[in-house]
Amino acid sequence: MKRFLLVLSVCIVFISIIYNTATFKPLLHSSSLLLISTISRLFTSSDTESPSSMLKNAASTMSKTLQNAKITPHRSGARGHSDHGWLNTYHSFSFADWYSPKFSSFGSLRVLNEDRVKPNSGFPTHPHSNFEIFSYILSGELTHRDSMLKKGAEGGQSDRFYRMRRGDVQFTTGGTGIAHSEFNEHNKDTVHFLQIWARPWRNGLPPRYHTRHFDDEEKRKGFVRILSPLKGGVEASAEQEKAAEPVIPDTIPIHADFVMGAGLIEPGNKFEWVVGANATEATKRKVYLHVPMTKNGKAKVKVDGREDVVLEEGDGAFVDAVQAGDKLSVESVGEAEAEVIVLDTA
Secondary structure, rough: HHHHHHHHHHHHHHHHHHHHHOHHHHHHHHHHHHHHHHHHHHHOOOOOOHHHHHHHHHHHHOOOOOOOOOOEEEHHOEEEEEEOOOEEEEEOOOOOEEEEOOOOOEOOOEEEEEEOOOOOEEEEEEEEEOOOOEEEEEOOOOEEEEOOOOOOOOOOOOOOEEEEEEOEEEEEEEOOEEEEEEEOOOOOOOHHHHHHHHOOOOOEEEEEEEEEOOOOHHHHHOOOOEEEEEEOOOOHHHHHHOOEEEEOOOOOOEEOOEEEEEEEOOOOOOEEEEHHHHOOOOOEEEEEOOOOOOOOOOOOOEEEOOOOEEEEOOOOOEEEEEEEEEEEEEEEEEOOOOEEEEEOOO
16 A cells, blocks of 8 residues: 555656646656656665655656757768768768758758868868858868968968868858868878868858867867857957957857867766857757767767667767757767767757
8 A cells, every 4th residue: 555655646746747847748758668667666665765765766867868859860871971082071961962851951050071081182272152161180180271372381370371180170261252272281191080061140251260279188078169159149240250259268269059069088988068058049959969980980979878879980960959058968888989079059
C-alpha cells in the first residue's frame, strides 16, 4: 500500500507538469520515459527513500538534457565531396557543383567546407561580395593575400596579408566587393582548414578583413568564443563599423546574429555551450555542431547525453528548437581528443 501511494503521487506530479506546460508535445515522450524509470525505482528502492528525494532525483535527470531540442545528425557520408587533386573538399551544405535541397542553409549559416589543399597550390585571386567568410586552420599553413598586394611586397603580417597556421582564423566581410587569394605556399605540407560562410544582416557593407589567433590550451578548458556580433547590430554607425568592436571581447566581429565557438575535448570530458553565448539578439536559435576529421577516426562526441546522437569525425548535427541561455552538452566519448566547432545562429 505504501509503495502504491508513492507511485500514485509521482504519477499525479508528472501528469500535472505535462498538461500545464506550453511545450506539451516535445515533453510527452521524454516525461513518459522518466515516469516509467521512476516507478521502476520505487519498486526496487529501499523503504527509507522518501518521495521528495525520488522526485528530486527525477527532476535532476530532466535537467541534464534539452527536452525540447530537436537534434539531427548530419553524417559525413551525406556531405558533398570532390577531389580535384590539389583540393580535397567536403561540403556540409550545397556548394559549387554539389546541390542538396536537404542541406542548403541553416539560419544564417550558408557554407561549411572542410578542405585539404596540397603544397604550392590553392585558390587564386577571386572575388567575394555580401557574405561573411572565415577560415579556421586545423593544420598546415594557408597564406591569405589581398588582390592589391603583390607577392614579395607584402611586408609583415597584417589583415591584408597573413600566413595562417593552426589556431588562426581569418575573416572577410565581402560587402560591396573584395578580391583575394588563399594559397598553400608551403613546399611539402598539406593545409587542412574549414571555410565557413554566413549571410550578413544586410548587404552593401564596407569590405573588411580581420585575423586573430585562438590558443589550443584555452580550447582545452572549455568552448572558446571566436566570433560574435558587431556592436551596434544592423543599425551600426560608420564609427562603429570602423571601430569593429564585437559584443564579446577578444572575438572577431561578424555582421550577423551569430556566434562561433571551438573546443578541444579530451576523452571522458564534457563541455557545455550556452546557446546565444549571452551575446545575441534573437532568443529562438539554431546551433550547428561539426567534428573535423583530425584524429584518423578516433574522436567521437555525444551531444546532449543522447545515445542516438554520437558524432564521429566529419559528422555534424543540426540542433533546432533551442532558446538563448539553454545549455548544450558535448561529451568526448572516443579514443582521442575531439575538436568541436559550434555555429550558433538565429
